[in-house]
Amino acid sequence: MVAITLSVLVLITAGAGWWFYEHLNGNIHSVSLDGKGGTEKADAFGRTPINVLLMGSDSRGSAADCKLGGACESGGGERADVEMVVHISADRSNATVMSIPRDLVTSLPPCTDKETGQSIGARTDMINSALTYGPACQVAAVHQLTNIPIDHFMKVDFAGVVSISDAVGGVGICVDKNVYDPSSHLKLSAGPHTLKGVAALEFLRTRHGFTGGSDNVGRTSGQHAFLGAAMAKLKSAGTLTDPTAVYGLADAATKALTVDDGLGSVKKLISLASDVNKVPSTRITFVTMQNVPDPANRAHVVQGPGAATLFQTIANDQSLTTATGKKSAGSSATSTTQPVDKGSVAVDVENGTSTPNRASTILQQLIRAGFNSASTAGNASTPVTTTTLTYPQGKSAQAKAVASTLGLPTSHVKQGSGNQIVLLIGSDWTTGTTYPGSHPSAAPADTHKALSGALARNGGDSGCVHVSTDRTISVTAEGIPTTAVTKWGITPTTAYARSPHVKDSAP
Known part of the structure; x- marks a missing residue:
């Protein structure tokens, strides 16, 4: 649901002019995280990853939201209809976007919303319920679940998605079969479409249309395809030349956002967008946190096998795309290739101290870490005071891998002769x-x-979204003639065929 918002930020960096930033700054609502997301650690070169929690709120806080989201609910507060952790690597070479199922049941921390004063103690509940107590509480819940430091958050509601998708001119999406989901009102024929406004919201919110057929699998597959397509469109579009179009887009985006105070200005948002824009689409991996049905309630899910390892890769700043970027590592049984093949890197370790066997000790550490076993150890010709790592021309990345493994600061690394x-x-x-x-x-x-069971998709993938072949449409679904259904339900494609009276979401 917030997918297009991040893409809009990239566009603002390309097209926005400083002359209207003052107005845009007044649009943005910001909230303090109060340290609830943890603290990111810098790598050996002083660089830090960025982790942003993107949230789509199901709030019916306005008449527009009520109309788009169905009947307004009394009480209950807002929930995180969509949750994605966007991880941008410390070196800005790759990114991972991880969706967390909205119906995930997990342990939640105690929290207080400083804006409303509402408080709640520790409990076990669906993770999306934490947003009732404010965005910082939702960040705290995700941080406790994943142990990933969360630097920032961005939140947008129903009406915001519609206004932004209209302003950007729509996003191109393809579906491989006819699909109709009465729950979200999404109805599309097989093939490509440009989704604007309400159609974009219907696509992002469909629960039963796509493979997996649920909030917890099918919905995220569509969202990942939408976000990838939106980012690809805006990256390829280049600088906008129409100031009116740029203003409308930037105005819609900033009005729709609630962010943490670390992103609470256009200048800060542009800095984030600039970091996002450095990552090629083919170096972005979209995944869904592994989950299994909750034994206590089959409508909910709990953490599944592999999820803890997925969290660890993000916390460790590990890339999940291949070196070529042609496929995400989870798309096949092929191995994941890291940016530097440590096994091909040989290091000459020299001891310039008076401590015996220092070179051998460090050499063994490098070999244990996967560096070439042909590396050598010996004594330096003269004693030295400061540790240095020198490398030949063209071997900067390999030297950085050595330094990162040993925790050697970048100030000690330099090109040699x-x-x-x-x-x-x-x-x-x-x-x-x-x-x-x-x-x-x-x-x-x-x-x-x-990546096992994480439904990985590469940001460069342009294939059609797979429509569910399961009988995911309820027999009581609105808009489906009662004489046309069976007690077991029907597929989204059958629902499309049996609902000629329902208008398609997009031509």
């Missing part, structure tokens, strides 16, 4: 296998396990 990578250990590092005071990268998670 030789033809091999040389680690010269100085008297500033006489004990241990990580540089003093550093925070080296955590042990890598198993990316095969992380």
